[in-house]
Amino acid sequence: MSTPLCRLCGTELEVTFVDLGMSPPCESFLAADELDQGETFYPLHVRICSECLLVQLPAYIPAEEIFSDYAYFSSYSDSWVAHAGRFVEDAIARRGLDDSSFVVEVASNDGYLLQHTIAKGIRSLGIEPAANIAQVANDKGIPTVSRFLGEAVGKTVAQEHGPADLVVANNVFAHVPDIVDFAKGLRALVADDGVVSIEIPHLQRLIEGRLYDTIYHEHFSYLSLLTTQRVLAAAGLTVVDVQELTTHGGSLRTWSVPTERATAPSDDVARVLAAEERAGLHTVEGHQGFADVVAAVRDDLIEFLIDCRRKGAVVAGYGAPGKGNTLLNHCGIRSDLLSFTVDRNPHKHGHFLPGTHIPIRPPEALDEERPDYVLILPWNLREEIAAQLAPLKASGTQLVVPLPALEVLP
Numbered sequence: 001m002s003t004p005l006c007r008l009c010g011t012e013l014e015v016t017f018v019d020l021g022m023s024p025p026c027e028s029f030l031a032a033d034e035l036d037q038g039e040t041f042y043p044l045h046v047r048i049c050s051e052c053l054l055v056q057l058p059a060y061i062p063a064e065e066i067f068s069d070y071a072y073f074s075s076y077s078d079s080w081v082a083h084a085g086r087f088v089e090d091a092i093a094r095r096g097l098d099d100s101s102f103v104v105e106v107a108s109n110d111g112y113l114l115q116h117t118i119a120k121g122i123r124s125l126g127i128e129p130a131a132n133i134a135q136v137a138n139d140k141g142i143p144t145v146s147r148f149l150g151e152a153v154g155k156t157v158a159q160e161h162g163p164a165d166l167v168v169a170n171n172v173f174a175h176v177p178d179i180v181d182f183a184k185g186l187r188a189l190v191a192d193d194g195v196v197s198i199e200i201p202h203l204q205r206l207i208e209g210r211l212y213d214t215i216y217h218e219h220f221s222y223l224s225l226l227t228t229q230r231v232l233a234a235a236g237l238t239v240v241d242v243q244e245l246t247t248h249g250g251s252l253r254t255w256s257v258p259t260e261r262a263t264a265p266s267d268d269v270a271r272v273l274a275a276e277e278r279a280g281l282h283t284v285e286g287h288q289g290f291a292d293v294v295a296a297v298r299d300d301l302i303e304f305l306i307d308c309r310r311k312g313a314v315v316a317g318y319g320a321p322g323k324g325n326t327l328l329n330h331c332g333i334r335s336d337l338l339s340f341t342v343d344r345n346p347h348k349h350g351h352f353l354p355g356t357h358i359p360i361r362p363p364e365a366l367d368e369e370r371p372d373y374v375l376i377l378p379w380n381l382r383e384e385i386a387a388q389l390a391p392l393k394a395s396g397t398q399l400v401v402p403l404p405a406l407e408v409l410p
């Protein structure tokens with residue numbers, strides 16, 4: 001097999017960041033009648049470019065396959081809608097947007113964010129690749145076109161609707177395989193005096209927080225501010241400001257403008273870049289070591305589960321998040337070590353986790369089975385879930401989180 005090439009600069013990707021082996025797509029939950037069929041596994045081998053330092057997963061699965069009928073509806077999460085509302089308030093204040101302005105959001109989902117701009121009387125347009133979700137947005141009165149953004153689509157949309165004063169791309173930038181063409185699409189959409197706002201999970205937080213279960217096939221690029229600047233620069237955009245957010249374990253929100261109009265970047269840009277440099281993110285060598293951390297986390301979890309099995313202790317899971325599947329597949333954990341998991345989403349009940357074939361049951365199953373341990377897979381929500389499981393814990397079941405380090409909760 002030939003060495004994959006960097007999606008930013010074209011250099012051969014010869015350095016590994018972390019190799020998690022083979023995994024099926026993390027949202028491909030199985031029905032009972034699919035268990036006896038074959039299942040496609042793809043590599044989860046994340047590499048770093050020795051030239052531009054972009055940490056990336058080659059596009060093993062075509063994006064069209066992942067996103068064309070993507071089932072996630074942002075409005076299902078109250079906290080996410082509220083986050084979008086605060087963003088809109090901030091953007092309106094920063095940019096002085098009013099009823100003469102035009103806002104475009106890329107990957108606008110069901111209009112969870114644009115409902116806030118429309119409520120302010122601002123002309124708004126969504127671009128959403130999944131046709132079924134774009135239809136939901138249009139039905140709600142949020143104008144949305146169903147397209148994959150690239151430079152050509154950006155130019156077409158700008159011709160039809162006019163240049164945008166604000167282009168928003170939240171939590172999509174890291175999820176597009178051709179990130180440079182996507183960035184050129186953003187440049188094509190934005191007015192010469194407009195601004196582009198992008199939210200990305202921050203690589204520095206992924207490393208520091210050991211968020212290795214946020215590595216999955218749909219997550220193509222693992223970005224620092226430095227590499228984000230480099231990608232945007234290739235598209236004629238310059239980062240002039242940055243904010244650090246707590247979402248997704250730690251994210252960056254960058255504000256960029258067309259390079260020919262760029263002013264000096266804010267002090268926050270210099271501050272975040274300096275912190276990244278201290279964390280080793282400005283050299284290839286500084287990225288080494290993450291693979292060892294991941295291996296240690298895996299060893300601890302498997303050791304714990306095997307020990308439980310030898311003692312005859314039953315371990316069940318809590319939650320069936322996509323990210324749990326990266327962890328379970330990487331660790332090779334199947335139903336012999338984790339009997340079943342539970343989830344509050346009724347659509348998942350009676351289904352099985354991809355790859356590991358662990359059954360998903362309703363939360364009441366924990367009360368029926370009374371396992372000795374419950375492994376909390378969405379471990380970032382440990383406080384909230386521990387509170388929900390307090391009665392179970394009071395009756396003797398112990399709660400365990402796998403990350404950032406294996407811990408039986410006190």
Ligand SMILES: [Zn+2]
Pocket residue numbers: 006007008009010011049050051052053054
């Ligand atoms: Zn590169």
